[in-house]
Amino acid sequence: MKHPHATGNESKVKKASRLSQIEPFHVMRIITRAMELQAAGVDIVNLAIGEPDFETPPLIVEAAVRALKASSMRYLPSLGTDELRAAISQWYRHRYGLDISKNRIAVTSGSSAALLLTMGVLVSPGDEILMPDPTYPCNRNFVSAMEGRSTLIPVGPDTDYQLTAELVERHWTERTVGVMIASPSNPTGSLMDADVLREIHQVVQANYGTLIVDEIYHGVTYGEQISSALEFADDVFVINSFSKYFAMTGWRLGWVVLPEAHVDDFEMLAQNLYISSPEVAQRAAVAAFHPETIKACDVNRMHYQEQRDFLLAELRTIGFKIPVDPMGAIYIYADCSKFTKDSFDFCQDLLENAGVAIAPGLDFGANRASEHVRFSYPKAIPVLAEGVRRLKEHLGC
Amino acid sequence: MKHPHATGNESKVKKASRLSQIEPFHVMRIITRAMELQAAGVDIVNLAIGEPDFETPPLIVEAAVRALKASSMRYLPSLGTDELRAAISQWYRHRYGLDISKNRIAVTSGSSAALLLTMGVLVSPGDEILMPDPTYPCNRNFVSAMEGRSTLIPVGPDTDYQLTAELVERHWTERTVGVMIASPSNPTGSLMDADVLREIHQVVQANYGTLIVDEIYHGVTYGEQISSALEFADDVFVINSFSKYFAMTGWRLGWVVLPEAHVDDFEMLAQNLYISSPEVAQRAAVAAFHPETIKACDVNRMHYQEQRDFLLAELRTIGFKIPVDPMGAIYIYADCSKFTKDSFDFCQDLLENAGVAIAPGLDFGANRASEHVRFSYPKAIPVLAEGVRRLKEHLGC
Numbered sequence: 001m002k003h004p005h006a007t008g009n010e011s012k013v014k015k016a017s018r019l020s021q022i023e024p025f026h027v028m029r030i031i032t033r034a035m036e037l038q039a040a041g042v043d044i045v046n047l048a049i050g051e052p053d054f055e056t057p058p059l060i061v062e063a064a065v066r067a068l069k070a071s072s073m074r075y076l077p078s079l080g081t082d083e084l085r086a087a088i089s090q091w092y093r094h095r096y097g098l099d100i101s102k103n104r105i106a107v108t109s110g111s112s113a114a115l116l117l118t119m120g121v122l123v124s125p126g127d128e129i130l131m132p133d134p135t136y137p138c139n140r141n142f143v144s145a146m147e148g149r150s151t152l153i154p155v156g157p158d159t160d161y162q163l164t165a166e167l168v169e170r171h172w173t174e175r176t177v178g179v180m181i182a183s184p185s186n187p188t189g190s191l192m193d194a195d196v197l198r199e200i201h202q203v204v205q206a207n208y209g210t211l212i213v214d215e216i217y218h219g220v221t222y223g224e225q226i227s228s229a230l231e232f233a234d235d236v237f238v239i240n241s242f243s244k245y246f247a248m249t250g251w252r253l254g255w256v257v258l259p260e261a262h263v264d265d266f267e268m269l270a271q272n273l274y275i276s277s278p279e280v281a282q283r284a285a286v287a288a289f290h291p292e293t294i295k296a297c298d299v300n301r302m303h304y305q306e307q308r309d310f311l312l313a314e315l316r317t318i319g320f321k322i323p324v325d326p327m328g329a330i331y332i333y334a335d336c337s338k339f340t341k342d343s344f345d346f347c348q349d350l351l352e353n354a355g356v357a358i359a360p361g362l363d364f365g366a367n368r369a370s371e372h373v374r375f376s377y378p379k380a381i382p383v384l385a386e387g388v389r390r391l392k393e394h395l396g397c
Numbered sequence: 398m399k400h401p402h403a404t405g406n407e408s409k410v411k412k413a414s415r416l417s418q419i420e421p422f423h424v425m426r427i428i429t430r431a432m433e434l435q436a437a438g439v440d441i442v443n444l445a446i447g448e449p450d451f452e453t454p455p456l457i458v459e460a461a462v463r464a465l466k467a468s469s470m471r472y473l474p475s476l477g478t479d480e481l482r483a484a485i486s487q488w489y490r491h492r493y494g495l496d497i498s499k500n501r502i503a504v505t506s507g508s509s510a511a512l513l514l515t516m517g518v519l520v521s522p523g524d525e526i527l528m529p530d531p532t533y534p535c536n537r538n539f540v541s542a543m544e545g546r547s548t549l550i551p552v553g554p555d556t557d558y559q560l561t562a563e564l565v566e567r568h569w570t571e572r573t574v575g576v577m578i579a580s581p582s583n584p585t586g587s588l589m590d591a592d593v594l595r596e597i598h599q600v601v602q603a604n605y606g607t608l609i610v611d612e613i614y615h616g617v618t619y620g621e622q623i624s625s626a627l628e629f630a631d632d633v634f635v636i637n638s639f640s641k642y643f644a645m646t647g648w649r650l651g652w653v654v655l656p657e658a659h660v661d662d663f664e665m666l667a668q669n670l671y672i673s674s675p676e677v678a679q680r681a682a683v684a685a686f687h688p689e690t691i692k693a694c695d696v697n698r699m700h701y702q703e704q705r706d707f708l709l710a711e712l713r714t715i716g717f718k719i720p721v722d723p724m725g726a727i728y729i730y731a732d733c734s735k736f737t738k739d740s741f742d743f744c745q746d747l748l749e750n751a752g753v754a755i756a757p758g759l760d761f762g763a764n765r766a767s768e769h770v771r772f773s774y775p776k777a778i779p780v781l782a783e784g785v786r787r788l789k790e791h792l793g794c
Contacts, residue, residue, distance in 0.1 A: 016519055
């Protein structure tokens with residue numbers, strides 16, 4: 001057999017069709033450029049990355065070090081160690097007064113894995129998932145990865161940037177299999193009212209669909225404690241993470257509470273696509289629920305609240321429109337239409353000429369995206385103040 | 398809006414269609430039962446799990462501890478830290494004499510993520526990937542997850558359980574987009590001859606497809622050094638891992654060398670589906686390439702070889718047919734047709750009545766799977782000897 005004329009130069013590069021459905025993170029261009037500028041000695045106030053500014057609490061780090069010294073770091077059960085699943089179950093009892101069996105809890109390699117596996121067990125090609133616009137950009141890409149379609153439903157200040165039962169009912173089609181909501185929301189920081197959540201759940205249930213609730217920013221809220229969808233439903237997928245409240249982004253550990261009927265499928269898919277989650281993170285995360293760690297996380301939350309209060313007031317003074325107070329998460333989603341009709345261009349200009357990095361709206365959907373930007377505020381107040389000073393100077397106010 | 402009659406009991410549970418294409422790991426039933434028996438005080442010789450028996454080398458663990466104490470464990474670039482990508486590039490120079498740009502190296506959350514993302518950028522729904530049968534079970538499930546189809550090509554001792562250019566040519570169809578091979582192979586431990594690999598690459602190239610080569614067990618070979626597909630091709634996806642040679646399974650870290658033309662797509666998909674790989678593992682893995690670590694890994698390899706030599710001879714004496722000497726990886730794939738026509742039943746019986754856990758052939762495909770079992774031999778010789786003693790007693794020889 002000979003193929004004497006076959007060379008690399010002749011090959012057409014074939015690419016999977018899903019790639020055309022998946023958008024890059026535009027903010028990555030901002031972040032990469034910010035790093036270039038920093039490397040060149042330019043001082044940048046970086047409010048672009050959605051990440052806590054705090055260290056992982058010390059008891060968690062100490063547990064990791066102990067585990068590294070004592071254990072061999074092996075493959076583990078695909079749904080997580082018994083110890084950590086039990087600790088998460090206990091957390092639901094302690095924090096929410098809920099009795100969630102550890103058998104329904106799957107520990108995952110970040111909530112990214114929780115989202116991929118959730119879509120993997122729910123979405124057949126062509127199936128639709130409803131979600132609000134704006135929303136966390138990866139959500140629609142997890143659906144696309146599984147060959148499903150996202151129906152982005154524009155939401156605004158009138159519904160606190162959240163879906164309503166009426167919106168869900170109106171957009172439901174024969175191909176719809178589920179609804180994905182987040183409370184607190186990224187990028188708006190808005191919460192979903194418990195009654196609205198309950199109504200949405202009823203509509204989803206009546207249509208034999210599945211409700212997926214992102215509770216990743218639970219713990220980072222600035223009012224009374226937020227309720228979990230698990231308080232009234234056991235047929236929902238509830239996604240959570242150690243990244244935000246517990247300040248463990250780089251550890252890559254999350255979890256999901258599953259409906260009983262999906263546990264076996266989820267496990268089978270997790271075995272195949274992930275084998276297991278990192279051992280050191282799982283051993284460490286048990287210490288996340290220690291009272292001393294919780295105390296540290298709640299102190300961080302107080303700082304987030306101060307940071308939000310400061311930046312929210314300043315941005316409004318400058319002329320950004322923020323019609324709904326963000327009541328959770330670590331973001332302010334601001335209408336910048338007073339300054340631009342092209343928020344990506346605005347972000348680039350702000351970075352190059354004022355040294356402030358923020359995220360453009362078009363990462364979060366198509367709904368008035370060019371008139372919005374996202375500020376991620378977990379920074380010390382003096383850093384935020386310097387960012388505000390630069391914004392004011394740059395915008396001439 | 399009211400849906401007074403909607404309750405959880407009425408819901409039909411909808412499941413994604415891909416789930417019917419994905420098979421559970423049958424060996425997990427064996428492993429789970431083995432753990433149950435162990436918990437009940439039964440002594441089990443466990444040769445079922447594909448995992449090194451050795452600790453992660455100390456310099457790697459020490460680097461992890463240092464990183465935990467010094468760093469904040471944050472999100473990182475989606476393709477990995479510059480430091481680790483450069484270290485892997487340097488490894489190709491040092492070990493293979495190859496000049497592989499770090500820009501073509503993507504660090505992933507285990508080779509599991511490398512495989513998922515590779516299929517994600519290559520496979521559109523309905524596309525076919527050719528692979529040998531027997532093969533690593535997850536390979537076909539990564540394809541199924543992305544709505545592609547695996548064409549399992551039966552291979553046997555006549556081709557060292559590997560594909561040939563002729564087999565690839567014969568099974569190529571209009572829907573075929575790639576070929577996946579592994580050398581050393583899991584479960585057979587066989588190597589692919591460098592000339593055969595080159596011929597297969599030519600056929601794939603002539604058909605405008607993509608070759609994916611699993612080199613996860615590189616470093617764990619028992620003869621002269623094995624060559625990488627990268628030695629003659631820059632349009633292949635080469636999957637590798639820190640799990641096996643570097644004994645880092647539970648850390649969940651792998652890598653892939655990408656064709657230039659796919660780097661941007663791979664990065665975009667990695668950003669969306671994983672964000673980044675665990676920081677502690679990335680910081681630690683840099684120490685994997687330290688000469689002292691390599692020395693430790695090569696000592697481990699000598700032990701693997703002794704273990705293979707011991708078990709191979711014993712199994713043949715017992716009456717298992719092993720027509721091709723496994724020359725790499727950590728497995729012996731044995732024809733058990735002298736003892737059974739149902740290898741899963743055989744495995745269950747062996748576990749329950751002789752206290753030896755091994756993997757049934759049907760995890761690895763459909764090709765005479767019921768007449769094969771896989772032994773994973775990284776255990777101290779006395780443990781293997783006890784396993785052999787039990788086998789002999791159980792089989793009456």
